[in-house]
Amino acid sequence: MHTVRLMHCQLPYKLSASFPVAGLLYISSLDGRSGIHNQIIKMFLNTRSLFVWCLAALLEAEAASVSSKPKPIILSESAPSNAGIPLDSFVSYSFELSSWPDFAGNLSYPNKFSYNLLNNIGNLQGSLPIARVGGNTQDIAIFDASQKTGLLGVVRPNISSDYPTIITIGPSFFESYKTMPKGTKYSHGFNLGANSSAARTATFASAAYACKAIGSDLAYWEYGNEPDLFVSSGYRPHNYTEAEYVEEWLNGTTAISSAVKAACPSLANTKFMAPSFAGVGPANDFFTLDPVLAWKNGLDQNDNIGLISSHNYMGVSTSPGITLQGTLMNHTNVVAKAGDQLREWAAIKALGNGLDPDVPFILGEHNSLARQGRPGLSNSFGAALWGVDWNVYLASQNISRSHMHQGTNYRYQSWQPIQTNLSTIGTKPPYYGNLAVAAMMSKPHPSSLLKITHLPASSANNSFYTAHVDNTLTRLLIVDLHTYNTTANNYTTSFPRPVQTHTFQLPACCRGGAVHRLVANGSDAVTGITWDGNSYNYELAEGKPVRQGNVTCGERVKIDRKGVVRLDVEWSSAVVVTLDC
Numbered sequence: 001m002h003t004v005r006l007m008h009c010q011l012p013y014k015l016s017a018s019f020p021v022a023g024l025l026y027i028s029s030l031d032g033r034s035g036i037h038n039q040i041i042k043m044f045l046n047t048r049s050l051f052v053w054c055l056a057a058l059l060e061a062e063a064a065s066v067s068s069k070p071k072p073i074i075l076s077e078s079a080p081s082n083a084g085i086p087l088d089s090f091v092s093y094s095f096e097l098s099s100w101p102d103f104a105g106n107l108s109y110p111n112k113f114s115y116n117l118l119n120n121i122g123n124l125q126g127s128l129p130i131a132r133v134g135g136n137t138q139d140i141a142i143f144d145a146s147q148k149t150g151l152l153g154v155v156r157p158n159i160s161s162d163y164p165t166i167i168t169i170g171p172s173f174f175e176s177y178k179t180m181p182k183g184t185k186y187s188h189g190f191n192l193g194a195n196s197s198a199a200r201t202a203t204f205a206s207a208a209y210a211c212k213a214i215g216s217d218l219a220y221w222e223y224g225n226e227p228d229l230f231v232s233s234g235y236r237p238h239n240y241t242e243a244e245y246v247e248e249w250l251n252g253t254t255a256i257s258s259a260v261k262a263a264c265p266s267l268a269n270t271k272f273m274a275p276s277f278a279g280v281g282p283a284n285d286f287f288t289l290d291p292v293l294a295w296k297n298g299l300d301q302n303d304n305i306g307l308i309s310s311h312n313y314m315g316v317s318t319s320p321g322i323t324l325q326g327t328l329m330n331h332t333n334v335v336a337k338a339g340d341q342l343r344e345w346a347a348i349k350a351l352g353n354g355l356d357p358d359v360p361f362i363l364g365e366h367n368s369l370a371r372q373g374r375p376g377l378s379n380s381f382g383a384a385l386w387g388v389d390w391n392v393y394l395a396s397q398n399i400s401r402s403h404m405h406q407g408t409n410y411r412y413q414s415w416q417p418i419q420t421n422l423s424t425i426g427t428k429p430p431y432y433g434n435l436a437v438a439a440m441m442s443k444p445h446p447s448s449l450l451k452i453t454h455l456p457a458s459s460a461n462n463s464f465y466t467a468h469v470d471n472t473l474t475r476l477l478i479v480d481l482h483t484y485n486t487t488a489n490n491y492t493t494s495f496p497r498p499v500q501t502h503t504f505q506l507p508a509c510c511r512g513g514a515v516h517r518l519v520a521n522g523s524d525a526v527t528g529i530t531w532d533g534n535s536y537n538y539e540l541a542e543g544k545p546v547r548q549g550n551v552t553c554g555e556r557v558k559i560d561r562k563g564v565v566r567l568d569v570e571w572s573s574a575v576v577v578t579l580d581c
Contacts, residue, residue, distance in 0.1 A: 086441060088127040135407070195236065208260070242296075317378070330460060378411040385523065414434055452465060480569050503567075
């Protein structure tokens with residue numbers, strides 16, 4: 001059951017307006033529920049008081065809803081057969097290679113802020129995020145063994161003002177892999193874009209330095225970032241084919257593995273994530289390679305792919321028509337975009353005959369809006385709520401791990417790692433969403449089996465999920481995706497913030513639960529955000545949690561004698577309930 005409250009009056013539907021006209025009271029419905037499709041009209045005398053007026057409206061609304069009250073959403077004691085089973089370290093990150101020294105620091109000056117933020121995720125999730133280092137600049141970076149500085153880059157604003165487009169890296173670049181919390185695993189991306197023999201030779205030579213620095217913390221290699229964009233990026237001719245890409249990839253990964261075997265024998269069998277395409281096929285004038293055809297051409301013929309990696313963005317930041325409600329805070333859009341990825345995965349699996357590697361499918365890079373995001377959207381609390389809905393939906397569909405892309409000064413970043421002339425060091429709204437997802441993915445032991453279920457009661461503006469650990473109902477997630485703006489352009493939503501009541505039928509074994517809320521003043525907020533009553537702001541404790549006195553925490557829900565629990569959720573917020581079942 002869903003109920004919305006306005007001005008302390010509890011109504012079984014959402015009010016958009018109420019006003020007296022010639023003795024009539026009009027109450028407009030926003031959700032078009034049966035029996036309240038357009039307007040409820042009630043005759044009143046103009047002399048009646050506002051109190052009587054409101055009371056009569058409430059009685060009328062209650063009477064109209066008696067016969068159509070929805071039943072509670074039923075939560076099952078055990079996970080359904082189609083529940084998703086995410087990998088450990090589900091909440092992971094992708095770091096732009098040129099930004100990696102900013103995020104991680106080096107042995108002399110490790111970035112304690114990033115260290116703390118990764119540690120927070122690990123504490124909630126039960127496993128540290130995996131750091132994938134790559135992105136556009138991995139196919140720009142040229143290794144120079146004689147270079148003393150870790151990374152030298154030149155920004156050419158006519159190409160991109162967001163990252164350098166001329167880059168060389170030296171051996172000390174790899175120090176950054178030694179600064180994060182103990183146990184952090186890494187994926188390092190090698191340059192496939194550079195198309196000269198000298199550049200390829202330098203890339204293969206860098207493998208020895210990379211494996212020695214990363215050591216046993218190495219999870220995967222990656223060779224090339226979004227090669228289906230190599231034509232549009234000018235790295236390859238317009239007639240570049242899947243067969244040519246596969247040949248390059250096979251030759252290059254063989255050379256990398258040989259270099260690693262010579263320098264780090266214990267890491268000789270490290271596998272690759274691939275193909276890391278931007279598009280999901282079929283090929284077009286922009287995404288010029290089809291991922292399914294790449295597999296069909298024998299991409300995994302050497303049996304060295306450990307993860308199928310795809311990339312995703314909900315749209316392009318510079319495209320017209322991009323909005324917070326329509327593009328990000330929209331569960332229907334989330335389901336549709338994930339569906340594109342799922343169809344690609346299904347097509348790869350359908351190849352069979354040894355062409356399908358039969359390994360997990362992940363998003364090796366993704367975020368809200370391509371081209372580093374848009375201010376006011378990608379850096380808002382609404383983007384954090386999108387991140388919760390998007391990531392947990394991925395997990396429910398067996399997309400096994402999520403690497404959210406990060407870069408210095410990027411608008412969609414979860415945190416700004418250093419102070420620059422473009423951005424202030426600090427924790428950004430999307431990070432708070434990452435925390436909520438990590439809490440939903442929590443496992444008490446590495447051997448525990450976590451299953452995530454997307455509930456069919458979800459709608460465009462509300463999504464519901466459950467987590468089962470070792471086949472026991474453990475958590476419930478509610479994400480409210482109604483935008484409620486309070487700060488952007490000095491605009492204030494013209495009605496009090498609605499609170500929606502959701503009703504759930506729990507198994508008989510459940511006794512109650514602890515409530516953890518993700519809240520802010522509105523969907524457009526960029527500050528003042530808390531997760532479970534804590535702020536993770538840089539200026540408070542360098543990203544460590546600090547309890548806020550003005551935010552409710554320690555809240556619990558009770559289950560009535562019929563096993564029913566009711567939860568109030570504000571528009572533009574999310575709630576994780578840890579259940580005692």
